[in-house]
Amino acid sequence: MRRIGEGVLVFERAPAVLSHGAVGGRKEAEGPLGSFFDNLHRDDSRLGKDSWEQAEAALQEEAYHLALGKAGMAGVELLFAGDLLNQCIASTFGLVQSGAPFLGQYGACSTMAQTALMAAVAVESGMANTAAAVTSSHFCTAERQFRTPLEYGAQRSPTAQWTATAAGCLILGREEEGSSPVRVTGGLAGRIQDLGVTDPANMGAAMAPAACDSILRYLRGTGTSPADYDGIFTGDLGEVGSQLLLQLLGDEGVRLEAVHRDCGLLLYDQEKQDVHAGGSGCGCSASVLCGRLLRELEARNLRKILFCATGALLSTTSQQQGLSIPGICHIVEFTAG
Amino acid sequence: MRRIGEGVLVFERAPAVLSHGAVGGRKEAEGPLGSFFDNLHRDDSRLGKDSWEQAEAALQEEAYHLALGKAGMAGVELLFAGDLLNQCIASTFGLVQSGAPFLGQYGACSTMAQTALMAAVAVESGMANTAAAVTSSHFCTAERQFRTPLEYGAQRSPTAQWTATAAGCLILGREEEGSSPVRVTGGLAGRIQDLGVTDPANMGAAMAPAACDSILRYLRGTGTSPADYDGIFTGDLGEVGSQLLLQLLGDEGVRLEAVHRDCGLLLYDQEKQDVHAGGSGCGCSASVLCGRLLRELEARNLRKILFCATGALLSTTSQQQGLSIPGICHIVEFTAG
Numbered sequence: 032m033r034r035i036g037e038g039v040l041v042f043e044r045a046p047a048v049l050s051h052g053a054v055g056g057r058k059e060a061e062g063p064l065g066s067f068f069d070n071l072h073r074d075d076s077r078l079g080k081d082s083w084e085q086a087e088a089a090l091q092e093e094a095y096h097l098a099l100g101k102a103g104m105a106g107v108e109l110l111f112a113g114d115l116l117n118q119c120i121a122s123t124f125g126l127v128q129s130g131a132p133f134l135g136q137y138g139a140c141s142t143m144a145q146t147a148l149m150a151a152v153a154v155e156s157g158m159a160n161t162a163a164a165v166t167s168s169h170f171c172t173a174e175r176q177f178r179t180p181l182e183y184g185a186q187r188s189p190t191a192q193w194t195a196t197a198a199g200c201l202i203l204g205r206e207e208e209g210s211s212p213v214r215v216t217g218g219l220a221g222r223i224q225d226l227g228v229t230d231p232a233n234m235g236a237a238m239a240p241a242a243c244d245s246i247l248r249y250l251r252g253t254g255t256s257p258a259d260y261d262g263i264f265t266g267d268l269g270e271v272g273s274q275l276l277l278q279l280l281g282d283e284g285v286r287l288e289a290v291h292r293d294c295g296l297l298l299y300d301q302e303k304q305d306v307h308a309g310g311s312g313c314g315c316s317a318s319v320l321c322g323r324l325l326r327e328l329e330a331r332n333l334r335k336i337l338f339c340a341t342g343a344l345l346s347t348t349s350q351q352q353g354l355s356i357p358g359i360c361h362i363v364e365f366t367a368g
Numbered sequence: 369m370r371r372i373g374e375g376v377l378v379f380e381r382a383p384a385v386l387s388h389g390a391v392g393g394r395k396e397a398e399g400p401l402g403s404f405f406d407n408l409h410r411d412d413s414r415l416g417k418d419s420w421e422q423a424e425a426a427l428q429e430e431a432y433h434l435a436l437g438k439a440g441m442a443g444v445e446l447l448f449a450g451d452l453l454n455q456c457i458a459s460t461f462g463l464v465q466s467g468a469p470f471l472g473q474y475g476a477c478s479t480m481a482q483t484a485l486m487a488a489v490a491v492e493s494g495m496a497n498t499a500a501a502v503t504s505s506h507f508c509t510a511e512r513q514f515r516t517p518l519e520y521g522a523q524r525s526p527t528a529q530w531t532a533t534a535a536g537c538l539i540l541g542r543e544e545e546g547s548s549p550v551r552v553t554g555g556l557a558g559r560i561q562d563l564g565v566t567d568p569a570n571m572g573a574a575m576a577p578a579a580c581d582s583i584l585r586y587l588r589g590t591g592t593s594p595a596d597y598d599g600i601f602t603g604d605l606g607e608v609g610s611q612l613l614l615q616l617l618g619d620e621g622v623r624l625e626a627v628h629r630d631c632g633l634l635l636y637d638q639e640k641q642d643v644h645a646g647g648s649g650c651g652c653s654a655s656v657l658c659g660r661l662l663r664e665l666e667a668r669n670l671r672k673i674l675f676c677a678t679g680a681l682l683s684t685t686s687q688q689q690g691l692s693i694p695g696i697c698h699i700v701e702f703t704a705g
Contacts, residue, residue: 032494038445038469040495082689108375109557117454118683119474123560127694132375132557134482134698135681137456137472145471149486156493157369158377176685220446220469223460344472346455348513352419357464361471 032155036252040218046154046203047211048329048365049161050104052097053322054090055314056170056196058306062299067322068197069097076171076196084120087169090198090314091125094321095165098200106131107202109159111146113137114167114313115194116176121167125198131163139342140238140267141221142166143199143317144361147338150203151215151363160205167198168312177231177347190233192269192295192311193304199317201325213328216335217253217364221245223344225357231343231350235272235295235308238341241358242268243279246339249362250285257290261333264324266316266340266360267295269309294319294340316340328367338363369492373589377555383491383540384548385666385702386498387441389434390659391427392651393507393533395643399636404659405534406434413508413533421457424506427535427651428462431658432502435537443468444539446496448483450474451504451650452531453513458504462535468500476679477575477604478558479503480536480654481698484675487540488552488700497542504535505649514568514684527570529606529632530643536654538662550665553672554590554701558582560681562694568680568687572609572632572645575678578695579605580616583676586699587622594627598670601661603653603677603697604632606646631656631677653677665704675700 033041052069060071070093072078078086091112099106110129112122113136122135138145146164153162171181173194179185203215224244228237242265250256257263268276273293280287294316295309320338327333341360350356370378389406397408407430409415415423428449436443447466449459450473459472475482483501490499508518510531516522540552561581565574579602587593594600605613610630617624631653632646657675664670678697687693 034494034496038496084685084689085691113472113474115455116683117685118452118476118681120681120683120686123681123694124686124691127560127562130559133560133696134486134557135450135474137450137474139455149471152489152493152495156489156495157371158489158493159371159375220471222467223464223470225464344455344457344460346453346457348421348454349457349461352421354422354461357460359470 037248038219039249039252042151042155042215042217044155045214045216046151047206048213048325049204049206050098050102050202051321051325052094052200053318054093054198055318059195059197062304064298064323067326083169083171084116087121087167087172088125091121091165091167094198094200095163098202102202107161107163109153109162111136111149112165113142115139115173138359139344140311140313141340141342141359141361142313143320144338144340144363147201147363148218148361151218154203154205162203164201166313166317168194168314170194170196173312187307188232189307190271191307192234192309193306194312195298195310195315197314197318199321201321212367213325214366215363216366219245219249219362221360223357223359225355227355229355231345233271234311234343235269236275237343237356238358239268239272239275239279241360242276242339242341245360245362247283257287260290260335260337262292262336263287263290264336264338265293267311268293268341269295271308328365331367335366374585375556376586376589379488379492379552379554381492382551382553383488384543385550385662386541387435387439387539388658388662389431389537390655391430391535392655396532396534399641401635401660404663420506420508421453424458424504424509425462428458428502428504431535431537432500435539439539444498444500446490446499448473448486449502450479452476452510475696476681477648477650478677478679478696478698479650480657481675481677481700484538484700485555485698488555491540491542500537500539502537503650503654505531505651507531507533510649524644525569526644527608528644529571529646529648531649532635532647532652534651534655536658538658549704550662551703552700553703556582556586556699558697560694560696562692564692566692568682570608571648571680572606573612574680574693575695576605576609576612576616578697579613579676579678582697582699584620594624597627597672597674599629599673600624600627601673601675602630604648605630605678606632608645665702668704672703
């Protein structure tokens with residue numbers, strides 16, 4: 032592993048993508064990416080469990096086992112996982128049966144990038160020969176934990192985003208060069224950015240400065256420009272945050288328009304699905320990565336992308352105490368050989 | 369980094385302990401380790417802040433800056449931090465001003481070992497030249513989040529533990545051999561263990577099986593026995609959990625009695641301080657490590673220790689839904705040269 036610029040990591044041994052799995056719910060099934068999921072729960076958002084929290088845990092368990100199964104693997108040597116629930120219980124209870132060493136991660140909606148980055152570091156460094164990155168979100172658990180009981184039917188503001196009911200799992204390993212077409216070739220750990228946004232119904236605005244900071248550091252550290260990538264995918268900035276990101280980067284002389292896509296705007300149909308400013312939640316960027324993007328890389332429709340998942344590091348307590356919403360953005364570079 | 373046995377990491381470049389800081393509150397000041405803290409808040413458990421949550425964030429900020437100051441450093445290249453608050457807001461708000469890349473960790477009360485392990489991996493692998501591990505807990509934030517409003521004056525059961533108001537910060541770096549006497553020489557990521565304990569007032573019992581699993585794996589992986597260490601320090605099993613750990617290990621033919629100490633039993637005076645089964649919280653093992661243990665290693669009163677912090681991976685939601693309390697234990701080996 033080489034470190035260049037202000038913290039850009041170059042993975043010289045380039046951990047290989049051994050497998051990936053994505054699962055979702057009904058709204059995800061009905062969206063434009065429905066066909067990219069490995070499994071979809073169209074009829075029961077509780078997955079037959081007693082609670083939504085246990086359903087979310089089951090989403091992680093399922094994504095992990097689907098990914099293992101696709102690669103014919105029995106397990107991994109190390110797990111990195113996290114989610115939005117208090118004390119990350121979807122990860123704990125979803126992966127308790129795995130029997131694998133477990134390192135809980137908290138990056139809010141940036142968790143897919145954070146866990147993938149840690150899994151890449153683990154494989155690259157020899158910490159583990161195989162490592163999985165897992166995360167999830169669930170509309171019903173997030174609404175009742177962060178906002179209001181679903182039964183209220185509270186009206187949502189136009190800048191609000193829709194928490195995805197979905198999970199993703201990425202498995203990395205040390206496979207010899209050539210046996211897997213997709214590899215992790217770079218990464219960056221984000222810095223917390225806080226520009227004073229306090230509206231929890233406008234997470235995109237809270238996270239855009241972090242995405243700007245990380246993307247700028249990555250491009251400058253690597254000496255690359257947006258044109259060097261087939262896509263620069265932010266996590267879930269949604270419509271409002273995406274516009275702000277393009278504006279912030281434009282002010283720095285970087286034109287991202289041609290290659291920028293946002294997972295929160297890819298997962299749902301903005302015209303037909305009434306998700307307001309777009310999708311969000313750890314499961315949003317996780318399922319877009321593990322469902323569509325990695326398949327596109329494997330098919331070599333994409334050759335080199337930056338996956339830049341963003342997170343809003345608030346809690347209901349910090350909100351109630353009037354604090355602002357700090358954001359963070361971690362980056363993972365995937366290359367198809 | 370070499371990997372031996374079932375996941376034991378051997379740090380061949382042995383990241384050096386560049387600095388450490390520990391801060392605490394009044395009860396910690398009055399305990400037997402009071403003289404080992406870098407700063408103590410005897411008179412104001414709010415640290416002059418508007419809320420206990422902001423006070424806990426301030427504990428992390430202070431531990432980080434005290435550690436930086438002792439080493440004459442302006443900052444680190446990478447931060448690993450986490451805490452018990454929902455969405456880890458003590459870490460976010462405590463370290464937002466640091467300007468350093470930040471990777472949030474969630475390991476409940478095992479967080480000091482988890483962050484130290486990750487910092488060691490980061491420095492050993494070249495992910496960062498310097499990395500900090502930071503965590504905290506606060507009696508008042510934990511009580512009102514996990515148990516009852518303090519104003520209730522709820523009676524505590526004999527197996528209950530007292531959440532420490534404390535924070536610790538450990539800074540690791542690549543300094544050349546000889547310049548620092550204490551190094552991280554080994555580590556292990558724990559596996560989640562769930563033996564069905566459901567009593568949240570008996571965390572020690574919930575965590576003991578995880579400590580047993582990790583310590584056994586470490587000893588077997590390294591081919592060492594308890595006598596090879598000057599101390600094997602568990603995080604915060606307290607009286608009940610410690611007894612269970614010794615019993616569980618005894619059943620496996622391992623006698624830990626001679627070298628076992630528990631941070632939850634070291635931080636407070638069991639006779640005089642009315643903490644029931646002992647101390648707990650991320651800040652408990654963090655301040656014992658960063659206050660006393662590292663000083664003892666620097667003074668070469670200790671030469672080789674295992675730091676085995678334990679965590680109970682529950683939330684109020686999982687409790688209310690009747691789920692059991694899974695535990696985890698991560699291990700870091702420190703050696704004084």
